[in-house]
Amino acid sequence: MNRARSSHRIAVAMAAVGVLGLGLLSPVAADALRSGADPEPAAHPSSLVVRTDAGKVRGDSRTGYDEWLGIPYAADPSGPDRWKSPQPVPTWSGVRDATAFGSRCAQNSGWDPGYEKAVTSEDCLALNVYVPDGAKAGAPVVVWIHGGGNTGGAGQDTDPRRFVQQTGAIVVTINYRLGALGFLNLSELRTESGNGPGNYGLLDQQAALRWVHGNIARFGGDPRNVTIAGQSAGAGAVCDELASPTAKGLFAHAVIVSGSCNLQTAASGQAQSTAFVRAVGCDTASDVLACLRATPAADLLAAQKKAGVSPSVGGTAFPVNPGTAVQTGNFHRVPVMLGQTDSERGLFTFQNYDYLGTPMTAAVYEQQVRSTYGANADEVLAEYPLSAYDTPGEAWTAVQNGSTSFTRQQLFTALSKWVPTYAYEFAESDTPHFASIDLLQQTSETARDYPFGGAVHVDDLGYLWNYLGQTLPYDDDQLELSQQMIGYWGSFAADGDPNGPRTPAWPTYDPRTGDLMSLKACDTAPSGNRAPAACSKVTDGFAAEHNLDFWAGLTA
Structure with a gap:
């Protein structure tokens, strides 16, 4: 991760997880790259x-x-x-x-x-x-x-x-x-x-x-x-x-x-x-x-380590930071769907510390906060004190989830100014984790007991397709969520709008409300009379859940 060093270093720290850049993109006509007219679509190949x-x-x-x-x-x-x-x-x-x-x-x-x-x-x-x-x-x-x-x-x-x-x-x-x-x-x-x-x-x-x-x-x-x-x-x-x-x-x-x-x-x-x-x-x-x-x-791979x-x-192909382009509107203006999991950074805390056998200590937590957030570190440490968490690793995950989510919100806002933007959070916190973690949990007590804090980076992919050749042990409610998510993605691929029959209405993102789609499964009792289902809904709770007012204040 990049380290922030100026008095307003929170902005630089955000760049490491996708903060928007500044500048100007000069559009270049590229129609000449397209050779001739579009081929006429055919039916499914007969052979x-x-x-x-x-x-x-x-x-x-x-x-x-x-x-x-x-x-x-x-x-x-x-x-x-x-x-x-x-x-x-x-x-x-x-x-x-x-x-x-x-x-x-x-x-x-x-x-x-x-x-x-x-x-x-x-x-x-x-x-x-x-x-x-x-x-x-x-x-x-x-x-x-x-x-x-x-x-x-x-x-x-x-x-x-x-x-x-x-x-x-x-x-x-x-x-x-x-x-x-x-x-x-x-x-x-x-x-x-x-x-x-x-x-x-x-x-x-x-x-x-x-x-x-x-x-x-x-x-x-x-x-x-x-x-x-x-x-x-x-x-x-x-x-x-x-x-x-x-x-x-x-x-x-x-x-x-x-x-x-x-x-x-x-x-x-x-x-x-x-x-x-x-x-x-x-x-x-x-x-x-x-x-x-x-x-x-x-030898090149060895040097790369x-x-x-x-x-x-x-x-000529990448003349400017894409963050610049989305801020100024100088990008290909097509409908965009974008989002995250509700504990994006939980995976990386585990991967960089506990997985290596070196859980984060209190001293390392403070060092990471200071090197990442610079002049804002004291405010971050006060907002996320170790006393509020069971371990320093959980505190670090909370900090990183907050700053990452603030960055996502900035991106939602920037894109929504120019194009139809459909924002979401994958909030199925009880999900089986993606293949690599799931396999580790079968053999490692450390992985089984680790507090990931919710759905981590990559956990949502298994709901769209079989990832890394693994079929994960989803319950029936989660399978319904999978079907719903595939429906949303399929509708978006068809016409740039995820909305379709028998799914909750998904509005375009409006920064005045902050509403986005929360994708999650229900918790249907196995012996009950209700059928398994997805419980996705539009929510305005993203900012409060991730403490975004605090992060916005740091960049003011």
């Missing part, structure tokens, strides 16, 4: 063999849907093409098998199931297409951008079979370059290309969207009705694409799940990248790029 721009692909038939996996949307970005904009896919003859996922993009190991070992593959720019049986011609399309801190994850983490069957929408999941391979920002790279140095992973996402624009009609989808959606780092990418001039015309709606609208400055990205080059050992080479491109991916690299402002 598992579909022709794409690069050649034919053969998918697989599943119960209730068909899938085409591992379709390349850009060329292999390894070797001389490392740190270059995505290149066109070489065409192929015959029929390419599309029944297995492509390689994940290079990344270090992590705690998620399936990621126990590092991945060193770079030929990874592929996507997956899921089409429900009986899809109508011109079905809405959802392109999902996975999370993972811009350093991990893959499109295959998301299994959307329930979503496509219930909504009739087509879902596309994508891979994109990660870590230093995706976001290195060096002067040498800026000399090579001005199209977004430091943001090759984000340019990959645009290449995938252009593939969708040119090919999805052959799978039954409508290229004029594409929703981009993502969670965490993927949600941040959605906001980046909202502000990117070169993404114009590639989507009609946007969904931001537990994410921010913030890119670090070009100078910060360049400083990170310079440190990374030193960690690799290429800083003294006569040709830095040649040295980096000759270094094995495994010492010196990480994140996306940054730069180039």
Whole structure:
């Protein structure tokens, strides 16, 4: 997390969790990037063999849907093409098998199931297409951008079979370059290309969207009705694409799940990248790029552990912080749905302290508050005293949940000034936690007993689709909530409005009331006469629940 240091450092601290930036975006016309007229949408493909721009692909038939996996949307970005904009896919003859996922993009190991070992593959720019049986011609399309801190994850983490069957929408999941391979920002790279140095992973996402624009009609989808959606780092990418001039015309709606609208400055990205080059050992080479491109991916991943690299402002594709764009209205004005879980930061307190066997102490709590909130630290410590919590970790989670929620409220407000904005909080606090935590809880007493404080970061994804290949032990009320949430998301993908039949009315966000949709399950007695149900409702309690008046006062 970034650390705040000025007398009004709360604003800087907020940037670490998505605070809105300042500045001006100069819109750039990008219609020339769209080649020709939109293809006419067709019905569900009559065959598992579909022709794409690069050649034919053969998918697989599943119960209730068909899938085409591992379709390349850009060329292999390894070797001389490392740190270059995505290149066109070489065409192929015959029929390419599309029944297995492509390689994940290079990344270090992590705690998620399936990621126990590092991945060193770079030929990874592929996507997956899921089409429900009986899809109508011109079905809405959802392109999902996975999370993972811009350093991990893959499109295959998301299994959307329930979503496509219930909504009739087509879902596309994508891979994109990660870590230093995706976001290195060096002067040498800026000399090579001005199209977004430091943001090759984000340019990959645009290449995938252009593939969708040119090919999805052959799978039954409508290229004029594409929703981009993502969670965490993927949600941040959605906001980046909202502000990117070169993404114009590639989507009609946007969904931001537990994410921010913030890119670090070009100078910060360049400083990170310079440190990374030193960690690799290429800083003294006569040709830095040649040295980096000759270094094995495994060595780059090892260096990344010492010196990480994140996306940054730069180039024609990402000329300004997206927070600037949403403040000034200079972004692609499409309907937006966005929200968070009710204990976003509970996951990170556990991950950074208790999971590592070093629970936060009182001294560390004070140190973290002071380093994060600077001149406002005394006020924060007084508002969140250790005496009010069972552990320092719970106090830190409460502080971070408050500041993060204030940032979200700022984003709700900024977007609602320009576009229809549907805000929510996933408030099903009794939910089984997402796959990685759920698996840990089966073997670890620490994980079982940890007070997460409610629904944490990622907990909501299992209600939309099977995440990380796991089916979680939801009760019947939670399954009803899942069905309701899929209905909301499906309606939004269809026409930019989540409202539909048999669901509570969801108003657009109005900062004067602060009303948003609280998504939660009922607590129906198993032996009672009432059927299981969702208990979602519009509430004005978000500000009080997260103590937002206090956080607003710090920035006054």
